[in-house]
Amino acid sequence: MSEPVLTARGVSIEYRTAPVVRAVRDVSLTLHRGEILGLAGESGCGKTTFAYGLTRLLKPPAVLTSGEIVFHDRGGEDIDVTALDGDALRAFRWDKVSMVFQGAMNSLNPVITVRAQIDDVLTTHRPGMPRAERAERAAELLRLVDVDPSRLDSYAHQLSGGMRQRVMIAMALALEPQVMIMDEPTTALDVVVQRGILREIMRLRERLGFAVVFITHDLPLLIEISDRIAVMLEGAIVELDTAENLYERPQHAYTQRLLESFPSLTGERGDFVRTGEAAGPVVRAPASDDQAAATPALEGTA
Amino acid sequence: MGTLEVRNLVKDFRVGHGLRRSRLRAVDDVSFTLEAGKTVALVGESGSGKSTVARTLARLETPSSGEILLDGRPVSGSRNALRAYRHEVQMVFQDPFASLNPFHPVAHHLERPIRLHGLERNREGVTARVHELLERVQLTPAETYAAKRPHEMSGGQRQRVAIARALAPGARFLVADEPVSMLDVSIRLGVLNLLARLQREENLGVLYITHDLATARHFSDEILVMYRGQVVERGPSDRVILDPQHEYTKTLLAAAPDPARHGRLRDEVRAELAAS
Ligand SMILES: Nc1ncnc2c1ncn2[C@@H]1O[C@H](COP(=O)(O)OP(=O)(O)OP(=O)(O)O)[C@@H](O)[C@H]1O
Ligand SMILES: Nc1ncnc2c1ncn2[C@@H]1O[C@H](COP(=O)(O)OP(=O)(O)OP(=O)(O)O)[C@@H](O)[C@H]1O
Ligand SMILES: [Mg+2]
Ligand SMILES: [Mg+2]
Numbered sequence: 043m044s045e046p047v048l049t050a051r052g053v054s055i056e057y058r059t060a061p062v063v064r065a066v067r068d069v070s071l072t073l074h075r076g077e078i079l080g081l082a083g084e085s086g087c088g089k090t091t092f093a094y095g096l097t098r099l100l101k102p103p104a105v106l107t108s109g110e111i112v113f114h115d116r117g118g119e120d121i122d123v124t125a126l127d128g129d130a131l132r133a134f135r136w137d138k139v140s141m142v143f144q145g146a147m148n149s150l151n152p153v154i155t156v157r158a159q160i161d162d163v164l165t166t167h168r169p170g171m172p173r174a175e176r177a178e179r180a181a182e183l184l185r186l187v188d189v190d191p192s193r194l195d196s197y198a199h200q201l202s203g204g205m206r207q208r209v210m211i212a213m214a215l216a217l218e219p220q221v222m223i224m225d226e227p228t229t230a231l232d233v234v235v236q237r238g239i240l241r242e243i244m245r246l247r248e249r250l251g252f253a254v255v256f257i258t259h260d261l262p263l264l265i266e267i268s269d270r271i272a273v274m275l276e277g278a279i280v281e282l283d284t285a286e287n288l289y290e291r292p293q294h295a296y297t298q299r300l301l302e303s304f305p306s307l308t309g310e311r312g313d314f315v316r317t318g319e320a321a322g323p324v325v326r327a328p329a330s331d332d333q334a335a336a337t338p339a340l341e342g343t344a
Numbered sequence: 345m346g347t348l349e350v351r352n353l354v355k356d357f358r359v360g361h362g363l364r365r366s367r368l369r370a371v372d373d374v375s376f377t378l379e380a381g382k383t384v385a386l387v388g389e390s391g392s393g394k395s396t397v398a399r400t401l402a403r404l405e406t407p408s409s410g411e412i413l414l415d416g417r418p419v420s421g422s423r424n425a426l427r428a429y430r431h432e433v434q435m436v437f438q439d440p441f442a443s444l445n446p447f448h449p450v451a452h453h454l455e456r457p458i459r460l461h462g463l464e465r466n467r468e469g470v471t472a473r474v475h476e477l478l479e480r481v482q483l484t485p486a487e488t489y490a491a492k493r494p495h496e497m498s499g500g501q502r503q504r505v506a507i508a509r510a511l512a513p514g515a516r517f518l519v520a521d522e523p524v525s526m527l528d529v530s531i532r533l534g535v536l537n538l539l540a541r542l543q544r545e546e547n548l549g550v551l552y553i554t555h556d557l558a559t560a561r562h563f564s565d566e567i568l569v570m571y572r573g574q575v576v577e578r579g580p581s582d583r584v585i586l587d588p589q590h591e592y593t594k595t596l597l598a599a600a601p602d603p604a605r606h607g608r609l610r611d612e613v614r615a616e617l618a619a620s
Contacts, residue, residue, distance in 0.1 A: 057496070059496065061488070078610070082528075083528070084500075084528040084530065084531065085498055085499070085500025085501060085503075085504075085526065085527050085528055085531055086497075086498045086500060086501050089498075090498060090499065144441075144499045144526070145439065145440075145441035145442075145499055147438070147439045147441065147442070148439050148441040148442045149441075195359075195360055195361075195364070196359065200357065200359060201391075202390055202391040202395060203390075203395060203438045203439060203522070204390030204391060205390065205391055208390075226499060226526055229522065229525035229526055229555075230390060230438065230522060230525065230555070231390050231555065232387075232388060232389050232390050232555050232596060232599075233555065233557070233596060233599040233600050233601065234389070234595055234596055234599045235389070235390050236555075236599070237599045237609065240609060241609065241612075241613055244609065244610060244613040245613055245616075245617065248613065248614065248617050259500070259526065259527060259528035259529070259532075260601065261529070262601040262602060263601040265601075266601050266602075266608055266609045266610065267609050267610055268610070269610070285610075299530070300528070300529065300530075303529045303530055303533065304529055304558070305529075305533070305558045305559060305562050306558065307557055307558040307561065307585065307597070307600055307602075308585065308586060
């Protein structure tokens, strides 16, 4: 495996609310240069919180209670991310590490055009870039994500949910960072467009060598695109392995259940599907086999 | 038997300004009928007009032409008629980050429809209903989530609040735009089964907009496939998925992620680059 680009050691994050939410518990993770690392796990398990920790985006009441995060810059310099502030922090975000937020649909500025927004990123971080070059770059970025450059003159509300997501992906690519953290970046994309964009991202990473942390609940998707996959449960990483191993030989009971519970597209209707019974299956870390037996709904999926 | 019908819906938007002003046809002659107790899934290309159809059903957009009929009758524009309509036709919006008011706790969002409907007279009754709704969407312990504000919750948790809010008493139709896109598979199936149960017990008619073809197949009676503003294919859900007729539907099905082809996309791209 190539050298590390981002290392997290023993990271714990709490929301100091009443009651306190221990969202991330002692997570250690190494991201390697050029790697696509998938991060999967059920809703509310702490994925977004961890991503915010990695990029120093946590706001009160969130507190990083322990751990270190080190960015290994291309030049060989190690940067202590937890100690960054002011201009150094701003330069770090976007330039070295960019992020596509969950709810990207809602994170575009509503009052300026897509063009103005991309231009903003470029003028701030690439002050020397001539206007014509910026315009060309903006169009090129939209083409990368399969959005017609004529949409540069649109405002967010004039775009569909998936188009907004794609614009946010384009902006995260704008400065060719060394790490991209993408939090549920494709929830509003049909599978054809999704595949096209993922293909583009993978092509770019072969060329530019950036690493990606790809957060999603969509395990089948992760298995197709990731080099390694980390599975998170209640704030902790419970399994970390290559995509192949995780699919063929999932170790943790939770991973096994996640893989089993996907309804098959063309196979038989699993008999638990559309039962309309109870609240449906709940996947939890089983304390014992009895408990596993208590959720039979997850078994026997096609 | 109630119906909610979309008849020959066309929606144009004006885009650009000055000389570059032009017209964009987002929805191009779309017709379908939601029936009580049935689910219709609307799938298709990103940008093909699905949310515009949903927003028109929610009366947030006015049709350029065509109409919306509830039980065969057009809905009048009067405030009262609109209020009654919005109660009978509930909506889950695509973006849970934008559709919940950040200043109000979850309880507030869920109490309103209960009070408006006059179902519960006292505080305890309302609170009990709110907790029941939260439990139904697996946000437990309910007291904890009732007190949280939307921005104190994860994406999937907000999505479930939006769903719980739409499960208002007395609703007859539910238009749900990507209601479970941020939910992992177990909770997703739980929520969809909850809708299936309401359908059976309360005869709810559902429009389920999704990019998830597997749940579209398993949880709906009929699937409509949209492409560039038009419905290009429609039929019983098994038929559309197992025996697609239109080229676009075939392309869509071929692109669905499949764990059995793991590493495929990654390796494909590597192989392509190595060859070039
Ligand atoms: N500002 C906040 N105050 C209190 N609790 C919070 C806050 N933000 C998030 N939480 C809680 O922290 C936990 C982890 O949330 P996080 O957003 O990291 O989950 P997630 O894994 O990204 O989930 P999803 O897949 O649903 O987006 C959740 O239980 C959530 O309710
Ligand atoms: N208010 C608006 N003004 C101008 N154009 C709009 C407006 N709302 C939507 N559009 C355009 O209408 C088309 C259909 O958008 P819509 O949001 O209905 O797509 P969708 O099928 O829901 O896509 P997605 O799957 O990405 O959410 C898009 O080209 C979009 O840019
Ligand atoms: Mg999240
Ligand atoms: Mg939409």
